[in-house]
Amino acid sequence: MLEILIKSDSLDVTNKIGKLIGEEAFEGEVITLSGDLGAGKTTLTKEIGKTLGIKEDINSPTFNILKCYFHKNGLDLYHIDAYRLEDVPRENKNIGLEEVIEGEGLAVIEWPVYINEFLNFEESLNITITINKDTNVRLFKLETYNDKKFTNLFNKLHNEFDK
Ligand SMILES: Nc1ncnc2c1ncn2[C@@H]1O[C@H](COP(=O)(O)OP(=O)(O)OP(=O)(O)O)[C@@H](O)[C@H]1O
Numbered sequence: 001m002l003e004i005l006i007k008s009d010s011l012d013v014t015n016k017i018g019k020l021i022g023e024e025a026f027e028g029e030v031i032t033l034s035g036d037l038g039a040g041k042t043t044l045t046k047e048i049g050k051t052l053g054i055k056e057d058i059n060s061p062t063f064n065i066l067k068c069y070f071h072k073n074g075l076d077l078y079h080i081d082a083y084r085l086e087d088v089p090r091e092n093k094n095i096g097l098e099e100v101i102e103g104e105g106l107a108v109i110e111w112p113v114y115i116n117e118f119l120n121f122e123e124s125l126n127i128t129i130t131i132n133k134d135t136n137v138r139l140f141k142l143e144t145y146n147d148k149k150f151t152n153l154f155n156k157l158h159n160e161f162d163k
């Protein structure tokens with residue numbers, strides 16, 4: 001298992017994390033992003049997309065649940081925000097998410113807890129953001145059981161953030 005904790009007290013730190021993730025992204029990768037409203041999940045996704053070379057502005061897909069950014073010269077980005085699936089019965093949830101998640105691009109999923117049944121947390125990079133409301137400092141916990149696919153990323157993260 002690979003794990004790192006990173007304290008983010010500014011957008012710069014969050015963007016650096018996003019940049020490293022974007023640089024090391026691979027076909028079929030899945031990233032889950034957990035954390036409160038306003039924690040920084042979409043903010044991180046924006047920087048990942050930018051690093052992939054996606055020119056469109058990536059915004060919160062809350063009202064769409066899924067947004068695909070197709071990309072000729074790089075990985076496609078599938079941005080899922082499952083927040084609005086909270087109260088949706090299981091049999092109505094399969095709106096093609098599974099096919100997208102298993103696609104060849106990079107799937108980034110906010111509020112994965114609401115689509116647990118479509119996810120394999122053993123394979124994905126799982127990120128949890130906790131925010132200290134008094135200090136506005138965010139703690140990013142990145143973890144994965146998929147050591148093989150994420151070794152390079154974690155090496156880079158440790159080099160950058162373990163001081
Ligand atoms: N260190 C930081 N890292 C990330 N975001 C930060 C940081 N400091 C301030 N912010 C601000 O916090 C807000 C995070 O909002 P964002 O939309 O990314 O949250 P979210 O986790 O996607 O929320 P939601 O669950 O509603 O989708 C942004 O306005 C961002 O500018």
Ligand SMILES: [Mg+2]
Nearest residue numbers: 041042060110
């Ligand atoms: Mg969001």
